[in-house]
Amino acid sequence: MPTAYQILEAIAISQQNTRELQRSQQMQRLFLDKGPFGAYIKDEQSRVLYYNQELQSRFLVDAEKWLGKRDSEFLPDPEEGRRVMENDQIVLKTLQPLKLIEEVKIPGNDQPCYWLSFKFPFSDGATGDRRIGGISIDITESIEAQRSLTELNRQLAEKALELEQKKQELIYLSDMADMLYSCESEDEVYQVVALTCSKLFPNMSGCLCIISNSKNYVQMNSYWGDGKTTKEIFSQSECWALRRDKLNLLSPRNSGLVCNHLIHPVSGAHLCIPLFGEGEIVGILYIYSLEEISPEEQQIAEIVARTLGFTLNNISIKQRLTYDSLRDGMTQLFNQSYMETITEQRLAEADRSGESVSIIFLDIDNFKSYNSRYGHVTANIVIKGLAKLLLTSIRSFDIACRWGGEEFVILMPNITLENLRKRVEEIRLDVEKMQLRDGDQILEGITASFGIAVSEPGITVKNLLNRANQAMLEAKRTGKNRVREYVNTCN
Template sequence: MSEAQGSVQRSIDRAKVLDRAHISGMIAQAVVLIAVLLTLLIDEKYHDLLAAIGSIAIAGVFMLQLTLRRVALTIRAREAENFRQTRDSREQIQELFAMTDMLQAAETYEDAGAVLMATSRRLLPGYGTALYVFNNSRDRLDLARAWDMPDGMIAQETLSPSNCWALKRGKPHINAPHQATLCCAHHASQIASVELPMMACGQLHGLLIITHSETDGAFERLMSVRRLGRALADSMSLALSNISLREKLRTQSLRDPLTGLYNRRYMEDALERFVSLGSRTGASTAVIMLDLDNFKKLNDEHGHAKGDAVLRDVAAQIVGCLRPTDVACRYGGEELVAILPDCSLEDALAKAEMLRERIESLGTSHACAISASLGVATVPETATSATDILPIADTALYAAKKAGKNCVVAADKRAGRDAPRLTTIKPGKLA
């Protein structure tokens, strides 16, 4: 934007120089005319001619005054227009700086979209805008936010990068059907729009679409706002890059890269939190610990790639079976843990049996025997705190291994809880 200010100032200076040169030329002509008149005064035979020339000179002086006044008004109007443009540019720069400052505090794509919406409404009143962001697999763009879209143009929920000329070229692209421009395949409206790719650190992060409801002169109107739109897109691209990096780092610090489940550190924090909350509300917190049977043999016979695929599918089965409030974690190796807040021992046993059946069914798709042994423990039925519930669930897990594998075992209930010790659920039935 500083280059724009410099360009405006240079235009003002050039206009002043030209106007001054024009005025100086007119004054020089007037001086020559006066010199000619003085010369003619010497000879009396030129009195009549002098009178005529004097009349012409007086008229010329009046014309010169009018011309000078018109030039002065033109200079003032031009300076006023240049001042207005400079003031508008300065206000736009201030808005962009304020937007950049706010985006530094944005933690999510929703926060960044809200900042962009507030800024674009001030800088581009009357224009509709849609913000698209790449998904994690980067095979499509999802609509993050849209506002003030004109009638007849609906922001699509998803876009394919292969259908967008702006993304394929990495440059702004204008879709103006009434001006017979080349339009993107996803542009299904007769309303013109300019699409601006958002790129930062050599990578595309999203797409910004700006549109206007009027069709007359739509191409020229969008061309005039393209530079400002690019400034908005550049500021947003840096914010999206930072948010994406933070999300990636957060995911790496909390998730297991192979299964996508939470890691052990997050599991310990979540378990402590759920047990503390349950102790205040009187609700039970259950833990299901499972271990894949004969997993080493599976790796030796079918290779580690097959073992990794089995672990990923087992993790998917666990996530699909649990509630949104439950937490699934990878405890280590082929041992996985599910934390079920507000869940009794009986309900946890039923859930564990469902998990066992789902895991066993994976053997058909992988063409090998797959099963798991599961141990169940709860606070306060079988344990007293988050510290001892995991060892108790682990003890129940090894009891399931000794019982023949591919079964569910519940840990001993504490004294006075009226429950059998180490309840074992054989495949196909619940105790």
């Protein structure tokens, strides 16, 4: 029979676990309710079981109004509700996540809103029933920007019919718009614009000058033509277009303001056009000509600048959405989904090249007691500190991911087993020596257990990760704070 002290101790532990569970649930609910996205849970009949404050505020409803109802019952347009429910059924039928753009009307707004929605199936841990989870992000601004770009292309097509002599110029602009729409990075955008401007203004030179992220200086990012007539790096105050937020033209027939970024002696015609992206100026399109810059050429340059601004805005939105979907919110390391995807790619490359891929699975030792001692907020400092250490301890082409909780995974391609052992042991020692602080408070140090697995031809992502995880668990079992390699006992 347990003693009274043992019973009281068990009760105290149970109460502590209950409080920790309640705190965790409160944090989860706070995250869902305060996030700038719509979140919801539905049952197998698409009846709403939960929706967060973002949806409540968008649709002007309270926390109870939609519960137990289907989308077709509360959305302003029943047809929209039917489409949403059809997508729900696809998720339940395939048991696979679904990513799509949904058009939804919001009360009090005549224009529809567009949501980038991620729907996924899961099981209720208490009942075993299937559920549909959803996260929706408002991308109306991006859709409108794309429509603006489409409208600009339409205007360019009409201009081509009206001005046959400008047909070739409009073809160049149309080609530029098509290429910009396919660009995935700002560097690609700069290359496309420089190439197009060299065709549109064959007797001129120019460049794109972009404001740095720090806002402290402007830097030339791409150039075309012969002879540079502007500084490669200068301050924003040296350009009148940036100071006044409007076009600045200096030419023999237009005695405009002389920008201080121009290289002396100043002659010919100089045109600076501000680039607007995401509601702010991000740089200038600069064009230089020995002769005058005609009103038609100036108009074309403005079209290029406007299109470039739309594109930079789209790129920024796309990169932000992509970044958020691939990263762990706390540590900014890659997340589990991305790690599984990139590991599959690396394994395919390894099979073709005859190389190998190594996986390191690591878990912080005794982290539950650490949580109990310091609390979740302080314990999160440890998670972030370890993530930062991992990023500084791996090669530029290695990939670190937060697997979940206090578990991390590192993918290391093209490394010998000897060097792998040495590198992982160095990381283990770095973790052991890591100094942790919460403000002025010095925190207790941590250790981690590491598991190593090296790929074999034909191995799956799941098996490789399982092997590394098994090795890590063996490190835990044999004393923690050590490195263990997976040993295939079947061979």
